[in-house]
Amino acid sequence: MFRCEGTVRRPRAPFGRATHAVLAHLRRVGFTGAPQVLAVEADTEVLSWIPGRAAFTPLPDWSLGEDTLISVAALIRQFHLAMRSFDGTGLSWARPVPPGYRGPLISHNDLHPGNVVFDGGVAVGLIDFDLAGPGSVVWDVATAVRNWCPLVDDQDVPPALADRRLQRLALFLDAYGLASADRIAVARALVPNHDWTYRIVVEAAKSGHPGFRDYWREVARRTDRARDWTCRHGDELIAAVS
Numbered sequence: 001m002f003r004c005e006g007t008v009r010r011p012r013a014p015f016g017r018a019t020h021a022v023l024a025h026l027r028r029v030g031f032t033g034a035p036q037v038l039a040v041e042a043d044t045e046v047l048s049w050i051p052g053r054a055a056f057t058p059l060p061d062w063s064l065g066e067d068t069l070i071s072v073a074a075l076i077r078q079f080h081l082a083m084r085s086f087d088g089t090g091l092s093w094a095r096p097v098p099p100g101y102r103g104p105l106i107s108h109n110d111l112h113p114g115n116v117v118f119d120g121g122v123a124v125g126l127i128d129f130d131l132a133g134p135g136s137v138v139w140d141v142a143t144a145v146r147n148w149c150p151l152v153d154d155q156d157v158p159p160a161l162a163d164r165r166l167q168r169l170a171l172f173l174d175a176y177g178l179a180s181a182d183r184i185a186v187a188r189a190l191v192p193n194h195d196w197t198y199r200i201v202v203e204a205a206k207s208g209h210p211g212f213r214d215y216w217r218e219v220a221r222r223t224d225r226a227r228d229w230t231c232r233h234g235d236e237l238i239a240a241v242s
Contacts, residue, residue, distance in 0.1 A: 093133030107135030
C-alpha cells in the first residue's frame with residue numbers, strides 16, 4: 001500500500017467486492033468518514049486518501065485526551081447508523097465473528113487505533129474495511145474500548161491513563177449512547193473479541209506473512225498480558241459499565 005497524490009493504491013483484497021459495496025453505501029448515505037473507491041485494476045485498487053493521521057499502538061500522547069476518546073465513540077456511532085440501511089445479501093465476507101456477536105449489522109470489526117484517522121485530535125475517518133462483515137454494535141465497541149481505554153496490563157498502559165481505564169470505558173459507552181443491556185454485553189465480549197482478533201494475527205504469522213510475523217513478535221507478550229488483565233478485572237469491568 002502506498003499514497004500517491006491524494007490517493008491510496010493497495011493490492012485488491014480477496015473479499016474486495018463486499019468491501020467496495022460497504023464503501024459505496026457509506027458514500028451514498030452521506031457518511032464522509034470512509035475512503036471512496038476510485039478505481040479497480042487487475043491486482044490493485046485505488047482509494048481516496050482521508051487527510052489526517054492515525055494513532056497506532058502504543059497510544060501517542062496527543063490521542064490520550066477525553067475529547068479525543070469521545071470523538072472516536074461518536075464517529076463509530078455515526079458509522080453504525082449509516083450501516084443500518086445496508087443490504088449485504090449475496091456478498092461474501094472475510095472472516096465471521098463469533099455467532100453470539102453476529103447479526104444483520106455490517107460492522108467494521110477492526111477498529112484499532114491504526115484504523116482511525118484524526119484531524120486536530122478529532123476522529124474524522126475509518127479505514128481498512130477488509131474485515132467488515134455481519135457483526136454488531138457490541139462487537140465493534142468491544143474492539144474499540146480494548147484499544148482506546150486501553151484495557152491493558154499496568155506495565156503497558158500510558159502513565160497518564162494508569163488510573164483511568166475503567167472511567168474511560170464508561171465515558172466511551174456514554175459517548176456512544178449504548179443501552180444498558182449492551183453495556184454489559186460489551187464487558188463480556190472483551191475476551192472473545194481479543195481472542196478472535198489475535199487469532200487472525202497468529203494464523204497470518206504462522207503462514208509466513210512477513211508483516212504479521214514481525215508484528216506478532218513485537219506484541220505477543222503485551223497481548224497476553226492484556227488478556228490476563230481483562231480476565232482478572234472482569235467483575236470491575238462489569239461494575240464500571242453498569
